[in-house]
Amino acid sequence: MTSSAPLALYGGTFDPVHAAHVAAARAVAAALGGPVHLLPNAVPPHRPQPYASPAQRLAMLQLAAADAPELKVDDWELRQPGPSYTLATLEHFRQHIGPERPLVWVVGADSFASLHHWHRWQHYPALCHLAVLPRPGAAAADPAVAAAFTSADAAALRGQPAGLRLMLTAPCLEHSSTAIRTALAAGQRHPGLDAGVADFIYREGLYNARHLPTLDRNSQDSHD
Known part of the structure; x- marks a missing residue:
């Protein structure tokens, strides 16, 4: 053992x-x-x-x-x-x-x-x-x-x-990177995306993300 x-x-x-x-x-x-x-x-x-x-x-x-x-x-x-x-x-x-x-x-x-x-x-x-x-x-x-x-x-x-x-019985993998990329390209925020990661994506111009107003971190859902 x-x-x-x-x-x-x-x-x-x-x-x-x-x-x-x-x-x-x-x-x-x-x-x-x-x-x-x-x-x-x-x-x-x-x-x-x-x-x-x-x-x-x-x-x-x-x-x-x-x-x-x-x-x-x-x-x-x-x-x-x-x-x-x-x-x-x-x-x-x-x-x-x-x-x-x-x-x-x-x-x-x-x-x-x-x-x-x-x-x-x-x-x-x-x-x-x-x-x-x-x-x-x-x-x-x-x-x-x-x-x-x-x-x-x-x-x-x-x-x-x-x-x-x-x-494992939890957590259930409910979010997907594909769905997040689709939301970003449509100019939408996605609840599965960390605020710091979202800021990085906008700065780098990734996934055809449309720039949104600065994220309010106090209003972000807690994901972990």
């Missing part, structure tokens, strides 16, 4: 990062008692390429995570050539932390449902656990994937290096 706190990795385009990303990462950190690394990918292999540059997405993550010391913005994938395959990331961090410390890959329920299409996913159970976040309308996982990661509680994940699956 290992006693080291798990290291959790939360990858994505973060284009832009929003409140559901941050709330989900903090929930995983609280459940597992260890840090969560936010890993913006450079060249996502299974989806359209990001609108914002790597430097812009990294800056937005740093703004969004500024008040959450348990979250670590990590540019490792951005510094790698070629497509950002999860397997390469898992192999790197497994080598970095050693064979005994728990390593956890954080995914939404929609990604869990499509994991059987991911590059060499069959290697994942030997490298990491999964922490699966709820998302409205997500399909059931492929039976082979579900069988490869035994469902367990957080204590079990802390007790072994890899091969288990934690199904």
